[in-house]
Amino acid sequence: MAGLTINGVTKTFGDFDAVKDVSIDVRDGEFLAVLGPSGCGKTTLLRLVAGFENVTSGDIRIGREIVSTAQGCVPPEKRRVGIVFQNYALWPHMTVAENIGYSLKVAKVDAETRKRRVEDAMALVDLKGFGDRRPANLSGGQRQRVALARCLVAAPSLVLFDEPLANLDVHLRAAMEDEFAAFHKRTGTTIVYITHDQAEAMALADRIAVMDNGRLAQLAAPRDLYREPANEMVASFISEGIVLPAKVLIPAEGGHVKVDVLGQEVVVRCRPDEMRRAEAKICCRGPEISAAAPDEPGIDGTVRRAVYKGGVARIEFAPDADPSVVLHFEQPDPNPFEAGARARVRIASGWLIPGGASA
Amino acid sequence: MTVVVAALIVLLSILPMLRLIQEIFAPGGTLSTAAISAGLTNATTWVATGNTLVVGFFGTALAVILGTSVALLVTLTDVRGRSAFVLCYVMPLMIAPQVTALAWLQLFGPASPLLKMLGIAPPLGSRNPLYSPEGIILLLGVQYGPLVFLLVRAGLRKLPRELVEAARASGAGWFTVLRTIVLPLMTPSVVAAAALAFVSCVGNFGIPAFLGIPANYLVLPTLIYQRLAGGGPAVLGDAAFLSVLIGLIAMAGILAQEMMSRRRDYRISSTSLAAEPYELGKWRVPVQVVMWCLIVLILVLPLFGLLLSSLVPGYGIPLTAATATLDNYRFVLFEYGAARRAFLNSFALSLSAAAFAVLVAIPVAYLVAWSGKKWVKYLNLAVELPYALPGVVLAIASLLMFLKPIPFTGIQIYNTVWIILYAYLARFLVLALRPTISGYHQIDRALEEAARVAGASLFTRMRTIIFPLVAPAALAGGLLIFMTALSELTVSALLWSSGSETIGVLMFSFEQGGDSNYASAISAITVAITFVLMLLANLLAAHLPSGVLPWRD
Numbered sequence: 001m002a003g004l005t006i007n008g009v010t011k012t013f014g015d016f017d018a019v020k021d022v023s024i025d026v027r028d029g030e031f032l033a034v035l036g037p038s039g040c041g042k043t044t045l046l047r048l049v050a051g052f053e054n055v056t057s058g059d060i061r062i063g064r065e066i067v068s069t070a071q072g073c074v075p076p077e078k079r080r081v082g083i084v085f086q087n088y089a090l091w092p093h094m095t096v097a098e099n100i101g102y103s104l105k106v107a108k109v110d111a112e113t114r115k116r117r118v119e120d121a122m123a124l125v126d127l128k129g130f131g132d133r134r135p136a137n138l139s140g141g142q143r144q145r146v147a148l149a150r151c152l153v154a155a156p157s158l159v160l161f162d163e164p165l166a167n168l169d170v171h172l173r174a175a176m177e178d179e180f181a182a183f184h185k186r187t188g189t190t191i192v193y194i195t196h197d198q199a200e201a202m203a204l205a206d207r208i209a210v211m212d213n214g215r216l217a218q219l220a221a222p223r224d225l226y227r228e229p230a231n232e233m234v235a236s237f238i239s240e241g242i243v244l245p246a247k248v249l250i251p252a253e254g255g256h257v258k259v260d261v262l263g264q265e266v267v268v269r270c271r272p273d274e275m276r277r278a279e280a281k282i283c284c285r286g287p288e289i290s291a292a293a294p295d296e297p298g299i300d301g302t303v304r305r306a307v308y309k310g311g312v313a314r315i316e317f318a319p320d321a322d323p324s325v326v327l328h329f330e331q332p333d334p335n336p337f338e339a340g341a342r343a344r345v346r347i348a349s350g351w352l353i354p355g356g357a358s359a
Numbered sequence: 360m361t362v363v364v365a366a367l368i369v370l371l372s373i374l375p376m377l378r379l380i381q382e383i384f385a386p387g388g389t390l391s392t393a394a395i396s397a398g399l400t401n402a403t404t405w406v407a408t409g410n411t412l413v414v415g416f417f418g419t420a421l422a423v424i425l426g427t428s429v430a431l432l433v434t435l436t437d438v439r440g441r442s443a444f445v446l447c448y449v450m451p452l453m454i455a456p457q458v459t460a461l462a463w464l465q466l467f468g469p470a471s472p473l474l475k476m477l478g479i480a481p482p483l484g485s486r487n488p489l490y491s492p493e494g495i496i497l498l499l500g501v502q503y504g505p506l507v508f509l510l511v512r513a514g515l516r517k518l519p520r521e522l523v524e525a526a527r528a529s530g531a532g533w534f535t536v537l538r539t540i541v542l543p544l545m546t547p548s549v550v551a552a553a554a555l556a557f558v559s560c561v562g563n564f565g566i567p568a569f570l571g572i573p574a575n576y577l578v579l580p581t582l583i584y585q586r587l588a589g590g591g592p593a594v595l596g597d598a599a600f601l602s603v604l605i606g607l608i609a610m611a612g613i614l615a616q617e618m619m620s621r622r623r624d625y626r627i628s629s630t631s632l633a634a635e636p637y638e639l640g641k642w643r644v645p646v647q648v649v650m651w652c653l654i655v656l657i658l659v660l661p662l663f664g665l666l667l668s669s670l671v672p673g674y675g676i677p678l679t680a681a682t683a684t685l686d687n688y689r690f691v692l693f694e695y696g697a698a699r700r701a702f703l704n705s706f707a708l709s710l711s712a713a714a715f716a717v718l719v720a721i722p723v724a725y726l727v728a729w730s731g732k733k734w735v736k737y738l739n740l741a742v743e744l745p746y747a748l749p750g751v752v753l754a755i756a757s758l759l760m761f762l763k764p765i766p767f768t769g770i771q772i773y774n775t776v777w778i779i780l781y782a783y784l785a786r787f788l789v790l791a792l793r794p795t796i797s798g799y800h801q802i803d804r805a806l807e808e809a810a811r812v813a814g815a816s817l818f819t820r821m822r823t824i825i826f827p828l829v830a831p832a833a834l835a836g837g838l839l840i841f842m843t844a845l846s847e848l849t850v851s852a853l854l855w856s857s858g859s860e861t862i863g864v865l866m867f868s869f870e871q872g873g874d875s876n877y878a879s880a881i882s883a884i885t886v887a888i889t890f891v892l893m894l895l896a897n898l899l900a901a902h903l904p905s906g907v908l909p910w911r912d
Binding site for chain 2: 077083
């Protein structure tokens, strides 16, 4: 077991920075999710940690050992990390038991011990009795579990997951999520989990590192990420946050501040040191928006679209004050909003996005 | 690994070519244009060059017409029995050119057992009509038509069906679609196929050797052979010049293809299912009959003729139930010492070349397919070179390299079987490399990465993960090499010496000495071996990337 320290790592391909000055400290035994849209550099980060690519600058440490610097790197076969690949990467010419026992065989563990440890690993992922099967004869979920067993049999210090659920259907995903959580609890291994699925990351991770264009946008616990995004990218990326221009009217007091959003005065959460400023942005989410009576404070505008989703309708609302922004929220039945109609909505709360560029 | 591989490729591909170029510009180590001007002023050079171009052009034209028409019929229409037809049509490509030549000679000559049976044989002593440029062109067309067929068929398979359907929806009939949509889009495939056929035609030795030498119609490869056979190492400089000349003609063909395909953008943007086959309706049966007649003409009859001649007791004797004999087979298999030696040599040579190529192809293909380094592209090109250029070029280059003992070791491989082995290794490596590379492209690289994180070193990964996964493709390549090398003639005709005869050389010398029946018996044996090997290779087919076995549809 060991922690992972990524320190100021940059990786350049040609003149393209795939990863730019990323620093992440993963504690021993922590479950860290790396989340981001495709092309954000998360897979490159995983390959840097695994040792398939070397850093252009910065360094990576696993436990106390420095494994990557710009001068050189420990090859993947010497790092003692486990990887669960997106498409499992099970060797088709070997049986399940041979797949799982491969790393022990390579390490010249004697046959007796090997057999016992392979069986233990298979029992741990509920695959008892599958040892003689070939990967081709397994279902998607079973293959995933073989991949898991193969990686834990060597007791790696660090396990990397590369979008392991991307190829599974929805039902299986939920089941495998539980499986991963149980796996983490049982083994206490440090895990770095790459995904583009927010729900997955939120459900599993202790902390989430959001990446954007090769940079680390924010590193925080799931709840903080949702409630207190550090910048616009994270605000709009997580759970379809709505980013609105706002004016801070008075300095912060007790973690709250009064702002003017599209003509409505709203009290929003904020960092304790926020000052009065004109060009601010707030992040609010669907549940914080609701219909307003004509005499209540609110925002006037037009309903762009109303899409019925069963039990609720998704409303897209264009405020008169700035028709280019869209407020969207879910309205439970009965739905008073109709596409094209005039309406008035109210923002109940929100989060003032910190002004500085720092995360 | 990288260094070993690179060194090997330099030794096999780059050194011989450099040595050849040195001989032209600086024979004996000093710069001089003597070799070039001597070659340029010799009249036979120009006659042979002219002949080479004539048979090259017309042979290519015939191959393109035959191969393209067959590809269009087989791919775009609903003819039946496609895979059997493809197997038969591609067969001549698997048979050595000199065997094809011999088979056709046996079919049409005055001594033809078949014509004699039918009572329409020309009188003995009359000239075989195939001893002529037309004969050479015909056989080159038959031999390399399948090559064009394979490339054009691969192109046709990538033709998206929407393009054809859109044209038909616009009101175009089948022939209009063919003329205005299919053929224009197939230009790159046809041009590439033509270039390949041209290179093969001008470099071919077996066919002009069997058909041209008796008529004193010399092309460059046969001219080189005659010069060397007559003059020995003394005329090597001369031969080097001629072989570079063939190399230049072949390269001109490839360059012409490059220029042609750059003139217009033929890229097909979408991928989709292949077009629905065109229903021939009442024409289906006649078309099928014509296609199978073609098979009978270019495959069945010649092989039948070959078989019959191998059973005839002597030249010109008619074949009947009473005269048929297996004596020819007994003689070449058991009685004639040189023949037994040739069989042994050829088997050993093809087996070692195949085994070596498989072993080398796996690491080389690893670099080519997965390393992503830029210089690897040139490595791949270097391996292609000795096969892309006519075999005569490599043979002469090998002679030049090994005429003197190998520096520092004093080992002399000139005039031994080892020089043939060297040339085979250099020439045929690419036949195993190509399928192995496409084998790698079918494997998910994560399989190797998974083994890496499991702690396996490069060698362990090669042995336990990579080799088992690419082995079928590499072995199929090895099999192709074995088949090609077994009755190879072009290279060994120039490199053999007493004691290092090959099957190809034996066939050639029997035929030149007038012992066609012995030559036919040997040819029949090699054709049978080729058949068996093709069947064996079919067993691997399920594990192979498509296109590795050319005769599989």
